[in-house]
Every structure is written in C-alpha cells, then in structure tokens.
Amino acid sequence: MTVHRLLRPRWLATGGAVLLAGVLGVALLLQNGGGACAAPPSAAKHKGKATFYDLAGTVGNCNFTPPADDLYVALGRTEYSGALACGSYLDVTGPKGKVRVKVFDSCPECTPGWLDLSRTAFKRIANESQGVVPITYRAVPNAATPGPLSITFAEGSSQYWWAVLIDNHANPIKSVKAKGPGGDWMTATHADYNFWIIDRRTGSGPFQIRMTDLYGNTATAKNIKLRPEKKQTTSVRFTAGPPAxxxxxxxxxxxxxxxxxxxxxxxxxxxxxxxxxxxxxxxxTLALAAGAPTPSC
Structure with a gap:
C-alpha cells in the first residue's frame, strides 16, 4: 500500500492572487521529468501492474473529490501527462476481474504501466492481501459520466485572473477557451494540478467556455458566472456515453x-x-482513440 501525492497549490485568500510562478515551475519540472514521452494511456491494450493506496487528504492531484463509487486511479508522471489524463477512464483487468476507474490522482513514484488504484478498485480485480498484481488496461473513449460537464472557479478568481476546474468530461481535455460579453476568445493554460488558468484581465462575465477534447470533440458552456468555489453544472457533454x-x-x-x-x-x-x-x-470508437493525436514531447 502506498500513500503519496504531489504538492498542490495554496491559493492566497488576500488580493485574489496565487503563487503561480513557483507552482507552475514545479509543475513544468514534474511534467517534463523522465525520458519517456508524456501521454495519457490509449485505447490499445497495455500490460502492467497494479497496487493500491489510501488517499492522503480529501482530493487527488486532479483536484476532484473521490467519485461516489470510490473507483479511481493514480498514474505515474508519464501517463498522468501534466494533468492531461485527469477525468478520463480506464478499464483495468486483473486476476479476479475487471473494473472501470477514473483518473483522479498522480503517483510520482509510479513508472509507465504501474497503476495505483483505490483500495476499493483493487479489491475488484484481486485479493487485497496480494498487494501487487499483473494487469492489462486500456483507456475508455466516450465513457459514461455521472452528469454533464461541470465548471468550478478557483478561490481567488476575479475579473483580473481566474482558474477553472472542469469535471465529467470523460475524454482528456486538450484545450479551453473563454470569452465574456462582446469580447474575444482567450486561451487558458493547463496546470499540473488540473486547473485551466487565464492570467489576464477577463472581465466579470458571464462567460462562454469552449472545451475541446483529445479526439476533436467540442462543447461550449454558456452563461458561466464568475462565482469562486461554486460548482456550476452545465447542460453540455462531449458525449452521452459509449455507442449503443x-x-x-x-x-x-x-x-x-x-x-x-x-x-x-x-x-x-x-x-x-x-x-x-x-x-x-x-x-x-477504438480507432478514434488509437488514432488520437499524441502530445509532443
């Protein structure tokens, strides 16, 4: 059993600012660490091993709260891919069976192919006493989600700077853009802790937020109000779930x-x-995932 997490940002309550320079510097270092090309798992079948861990805190490095079914996974730096894998789903098969897990966290010590599952997920595929088991796994494009896309502004967000957390997208998000009334589209940058950041004057909204996934699907949420720490459930999805x-x-x-x-x-x-x-x-569906563009190293 492991207990691990990367350091997460600490938002400054005064002035609506954030320690961006130090945090982003660490994020870039972690994202580019190691010699392998960082990319989320594909829909092709992969071989590896699984362990399990107990969450140290209330959220993982993707900043999601644990899913209701407690089925989630932490990925090593290469497959975590600077938070690109956050929110996607993997099917994991072990000696005892198969389980679907949400990418929820990072595992700094995990090498490519090593998945660190929640204890609940591990018990679906193996006996807990085994500790480490061989597995196969693959990404699940267009996996069903508990609801439509949700958007939450970070603490300290204002008309001069903001960051949003996006959930229930299932497919890895490649890009995020936003604009206010009468404004131009502004491009957000993706931090290692899974917030999308616009570091400039944005206006007070409400905003349109356009999200594009790794496979080219686009969803635009409208009338998103600048309300820090309040989850806003939209009416849009990348997908309604797997093909019938x-x-x-x-x-x-x-x-x-x-x-x-x-x-x-x-x-x-x-x-x-x-x-x-x-x-x-x-x-x-499998061809779509296998042929998805791979992030450049």
Missing part, C-alpha cells in the same frame, strides 16, 4: 420453410454480413 449496441433483426424464416433446399446455401452467406454490420460501431 447495434441491434440486428433475425433472418426471415418463411422462405426457408417453403424452400428447404436453399437454406443450406444462403444463410451461410447472410450471417457473416450481419456480424460485420454489428461490429464497426465498436471498432470506430
């Missing part, structure tokens, strides 16, 4: 009863065509 399974109609049997001599030939050809038609919806 394709329903196939059973082959007609009337002609088969009238002409049994032809049944041996034609159904043998029709069945494969139905099977092929039912599979592309799943394959296209």
């Amino acid at each position: 399974p394709v329903k196939t109609k059973p082959a007609p049997t009337k002609k088969a009863q009238e002409k049994p001599a032809k049944v041996a030939k034609k159904p043998a050809k029709a069945a494969p065509e139905q099977a092929v038609a039912a599979e592309p919806a799943v394959e296209s």
